[in-house]
Amino acid sequence: MSFTADRLLLFGATGDLSQRMLLPSLCALHADELIAEDVKIIGTARSEMTDAEFRNFAREALEKHLPADRRGGMAEFLNRLSYQALDATKPDGFESLAEKVGTPERGLAIFLSTAPSLFEPTIKGLQHAGLVGENVRMCLEKPLGTDLASSCEINDAVASAFPEDRIFRIDHYLGKETVQNLLALRFANIMFEPLWNAAHIDHVQITVGETVGLESRVAYYDDSGAIRDMVQNHMLQLLALVAMEPPGNFDATSVRDEKVKVLRSLRDVKEGETVTGQYRAGAIKGEAVPGYDDELGKQSDTETFVAIKAHVDNWRWKGVPFYLRTGKRLPERVTEIIVQFRSVPHSIFAGAKGSSAPKMVANKLVIGIQPKENISLNLMAKVPGLDRDGIRLRSVPLDIAMPDAFTGTHKRIAYERLLLDLIEGDQTLFVRRDEVEAQWNWIDAIRAGWSDHGQTPQTYTSGSWGPSAAIALAERDGVSWHE
Incomplete structure (x- = not known):
């Protein structure tokens, strides 16, 4: 059932x-007049607050986290807000919450940002208070479990009250402009799709x-x-968007059907195809930082770095490795996708006059997601000159900086798009249950392999790019990490 909600209930x-x-x-969406005037926002958490106190709380948050030029109509936005204290473990408190929500004219959207242990009692409380009807949809913030079994338990609890077409599982990476631009790059430009394969x-x-x-x-x-904090969700979603087949349409069913095919095609990772690490004391941008064990206050075998050599076993990608790496206390805050093309099969310049043939560098597409949003394509070009000693070539980048290409537009928070889609009922950029379970199935197998082989994290110095074994993971295939 399609509807645009006129009530938004925020847990947490x-x-x-x-x-x-x-x-x-939400304030930025209000300033841009993207949410209807009658949309009311109800906040709930354990803390006791009046409506006025919650509005003051919200004002302080906006002044701290939202740029001044995006706070238009902040007073009117704050008037949308109300608050009801709730202990989610006590079902009777949900009746007061239901009274605060009132009767929506069109529908209710619920955003659940609480500890996973509270998901099931919250669902039961909502059912008890009659807040689960056909005009109610549910949005879930991660973490959605710690493995496949716990994820299924959470999803089963939610499914007891909401059908799949009214469940919105959020991955905020899918709300980032450059992530969506990846789809535009692939499917709105004729030049890339014929090349987007193992050949x-x-x-x-x-x-x-x-x-x-x-931190906290x-x-x-x-x-x-x-691996569970970053790879299971964000990185596998990025991999799926890179590797998916062209969907028939840009709609929730078509896009997510193609993504789940990729996730189900992931080959089981073999021994030696992963590296884990844990940071020790070092320096980030010249400032000394403690090690993980120092911050934690005890010894731990939790990995803060992981590198994986993955394969998608289908016709398009057979034999193409996908190198994934993520970690804390690395030299840079960066999220990027590198598509390394093959070298030209034959250089016509090898026989050109001169003492040596010019060095050929294969084309490379760099998609920067954060902190800078840009797309760069490295191409071979002739160095200016008369070339009396032979033609000279050099790899040069063609850069598209998104803020420069689209001047006059706001750099939006990823959650703006996702919250607006939640209110309006568009699931395209949300994760379907079968996607989540395919992701966990692959991750659980990797973690089981670590346990079977006794693999424990290697230490690395804060401010480095992880353990040296991560460099070797790629270099033994003749590949260097892009840095």
Whole structure:
């Protein structure tokens, strides 16, 4: 059932995600008049607050996290907000919440950003209060489990109250402009798709680097590790978008059908095709930082770095390795996709006059996702000159910096698009259950392999690109990581 919600209920409304992303995104959408005037936003969390106190709380968050030029009509936005304290473990409290929500004219969208342990009691509480009807849709913020079994348990609990077409599983990477531009690059330009296969692409690299350490996520991260925190969701979604077949249409069913085919085609990772690491004390941008064990206050075998050599076993990608790496306390905060094309089969310049033939460099497509949004294509070009000693060639980049290409447009928070899609009911950029389960199936097999082979994280110095074994993982195939 399609509807545009006129009520938005935010669980975890006083949490860090709400302050940094949700409230600023909603205020920005309000400033741009992208949400209807009658949409009301109800926040709920354990903290006792009045409506006025929650609005003051929201104002402080907006002033801290939203640029001043995007706060248009902030007073009117704050008037949309109300608040109801709730202990999600006590079903009777949901009746008061239902009264606060009132009766939507069109429908209710719920954003659930709580600990996974609260998902099931929250669903039961919503059912108890009658907040699960046909005009209600549910959005789930990760983490959605720690393995396939726990993910299925969460999904089963949600499915007991909501059908799949009203469940929105969020992966905020899918809301980033450059991630969506990857689809435009592939499917709106005739030049790339004929080359987008094993005959012309040598390998693909996906890097997600973070300079930060544990920060405020100590308990969660030590139970999760890099592979579950980053690879299972964000990186596998990026891989699926790179590798998917052209969908019939740009709609939720068509796009997600193609993504899940890729995820189900991932080959089981063999021993020696993964490297794990854990950072030690070092320096980031000249500033000394402690090691993971120092921050944690104890010894741990949780990986803060992982590199994987993956394969998609289908006709398009047979034999093309996908190198994935992510880690904390790396030299740069960067998310990028590298598509390395094969070299030309024959250089016509090898027999040109001169003492030596020019060096040929294979074309490379670099898609920068964060912090800079750009697309760069490296091409071979002739160096200017009369070439009396032979033609000279050089690899030069053709750069498209998104902020420069589209001047006058706002750089939007990824959650802006996703929250708007939630309100309007568009699931295209949300993750379907079969995608989540295919991702967990692959990740669980890797972690089981680590356990079977006794693989434990190697140490690496903060400010480096991870353990030296990660470099060797690629270099033994004649590949160098893009840095």
